[in-house]
Amino acid sequence: MKVKLLIRSLLKKAWVCGLTTHTSLPTAFPYQRALQCRIVGELSARGYSTGSSAKGCAALVYRTHGDPAQVVQLESMNLPSIDEKSVLVKILAAPVNPSDINMIQGTYAILPDLPAVGGNEGVALVLEVGSQVKSLKPGDWVIPRDAGLGTWRAAAVLAEKDVISLPNDIPLLSAATLGVNPCTAYRMLSDFEDLKPGDSVIQNAANSGVGQAVIQIAAARGIQTINVVRDRPDLTQLTDRLKALGGSHVIKEETLRRPELKELFKICPRPKLALNGVGGKSATELLRNLQVGGTMVTYGGMSKQPVTVPVSALIFKNVKVRGFWVTQWKRQYAKDEEALHGMLEELCVMIRQGKLSAPACSEVGLTDFHKALDSAMQPFTSVKQVLIM
Ligand SMILES: NC(=O)c1ccc[n+]([C@@H]2O[C@H](COP(=O)([O-])OP(=O)(O)OC[C@H]3O[C@@H](n4cnc5c(N)ncnc54)[C@H](OP(=O)(O)O)[C@@H]3O)[C@@H](O)[C@H]2O)c1
Numbered sequence: 001m002k003v004k005l006l007i008r009s010l011l012k013k014a015w016v017c018g019l020t021t022h023t024s025l026p027t028a029f030p031y032q033r034a035l036q037c038r039i040v041g042e043l044s045a046r047g048y049s050t051g052s053s054a055k056g057c058a059a060l061v062y063r064t065h066g067d068p069a070q071v072v073q074l075e076s077m078n079l080p081s082i083d084e085k086s087v088l089v090k091i092l093a094a095p096v097n098p099s100d101i102n103m104i105q106g107t108y109a110i111l112p113d114l115p116a117v118g119g120n121e122g123v124a125l126v127l128e129v130g131s132q133v134k135s136l137k138p139g140d141w142v143i144p145r146d147a148g149l150g151t152w153r154a155a156a157v158l159a160e161k162d163v164i165s166l167p168n169d170i171p172l173l174s175a176a177t178l179g180v181n182p183c184t185a186y187r188m189l190s191d192f193e194d195l196k197p198g199d200s201v202i203q204n205a206a207n208s209g210v211g212q213a214v215i216q217i218a219a220a221r222g223i224q225t226i227n228v229v230r231d232r233p234d235l236t237q238l239t240d241r242l243k244a245l246g247g248s249h250v251i252k253e254e255t256l257r258r259p260e261l262k263e264l265f266k267i268c269p270r271p272k273l274a275l276n277g278v279g280g281k282s283a284t285e286l287l288r289n290l291q292v293g294g295t296m297v298t299y300g301g302m303s304k305q306p307v308t309v310p311v312s313a314l315i316f317k318n319v320k321v322r323g324f325w326v327t328q329w330k331r332q333y334a335k336d337e338e339a340l341h342g343m344l345e346e347l348c349v350m351i352r353q354g355k356l357s358a359p360a361c362s363e364v365g366l367t368d369f370h371k372a373l374d375s376a377m378q379p380f381t382s383v384k385q386v387l388i389m
Contacts, residue, residue, distance in 0.1 A: 055079035059153035060369050063115040065106030068373045072118055079157050084132040086159050093176035094122025094151035096376040096385040117150030123175035133160045141168040143179040147327045154389045170351045173358035176386055182347050184299060184326040185213035192295045192322060193273045197222030200268050202289060203275035204228040204282045205302055207238055207382045209359040212245060214275060219246025220355045224268055228253055232380045256285035280305025287313045295320040359384045
């Protein structure tokens with residue numbers, strides 16, 4: 001009964017639009033293929049509508065690759081009817097991540113056919129389910145199983161197998177940002193070195209979404225973190241924030257090259273693991289500070305600079321240089337239901353226990369998407385833009 005009321009109140013906000021189908025997407029993007037559409041007009045309002053003959057929704061669409069400020073527009077698109085194995089969802093919230101920006105720019109490793117809906121992550125509310133859907137019911141929350149969903153839209157019809165349910169007793173912003181960054185942090189802290197309480201991990205871009213999750217998950221496991229951030233006018237405030245999350249030490253990039261770093265290693269063991277989301281000189285400095293036999297995992301390249309490995313680190317310290325991509329991990333474990341489910345469950349327990357919070361977020365309405373995209377591309381903000389539908 002509650003669910004019916006919820007659906008009815010959501011539908012009250014609806015509006016109708018009309019589209020016809022075209023285009024096809026590669027197999028890497030089954031979700032967007034399910035929503036093949038021809039966009040027929042700009043929206044003056046946000047939301048979606050359902051009716052006996054037409055279902056429509058607002059979506060942030062790009063037709064060509066390029067500067068997100070130029071190529072992304074708010075448009076309307078038709079929703080197909082649900083079939084027996086699909087679900088109709090209302091997208092509730094979806095973040096703007098660097099990979100979303102890179103996809104729009106055309107520089108990411110996987111790219112959907114165009115036109116495409118932006119966004120790879122987010123949380124959605126199930127409104128209706130097909131007759132053969134077993135794992136989901138109206139009222140459930142779901143997140144994408146894989147990249148490429150196109151989450152920057154008010155509603156979607158998705159295959160049951162393309163989403164995974166999430167408990168709806170966690171905060172909305174935690175749910176909307178759980179599937180990528182905390183999962184990346186969790187895997188990198190679990191899969192590369194046997195970290196014990198008291199060990200240390202060093203990371204750059206420590207104020208990023210990934211970095212904030214690394215700090216909290218590591219703290220929950222009793223692992224110390226050495227958190228490297230770029231200098232800025234509000235460094236003290238940022239340092240306090242990262243320490244409040246459980247960060248053991250917060251240092252500036254410049255400090256990595258200074259003698260005072262030796263003082264730090266008198267009170268903290270040299271790191272077994274380095275997490276590199278930046279590349280360039282920053283990555284080289286992380287490597288130099290690893291303990292003998294330690295591992296550096298590169299997961300991002302925010303500086304757009306290549307990683308240079310000092311010869312001495314390879315010869316005399318025998319460091320291991322690895323990479324990690326959560327999309328690849330999810331695809332590798334696609335058939336192992338327990339792998340992803342178990343990790344999400346553990347992260348949700350941490351959220352409920354107050355040990356894992358969402359990154360600092362700025363909530364932005366779908367119609368204000370220009371503001372969200374612009375802010376997401378600014379340096380030194382330390383705030384994740386989240387579109388609220
Ligand atoms: N491999 C994977 O599976 C995986 C998963 C998730 C994310 N990622 C990648 O991880 C990175 C961080 O993602 P996120 O969502 O956590 O990011 P985010 O929350 O948007 O934060 C961006 C971070 O990058 C830093 N940054 C931006 N430009 C920089 C530059 N030129 N030099 C050094 N640092 C710079 C920012 O520092 P300032 O505050 O100093 O600007 C901030 O710490 C991205 O590259 C993303 O694609 C990879």
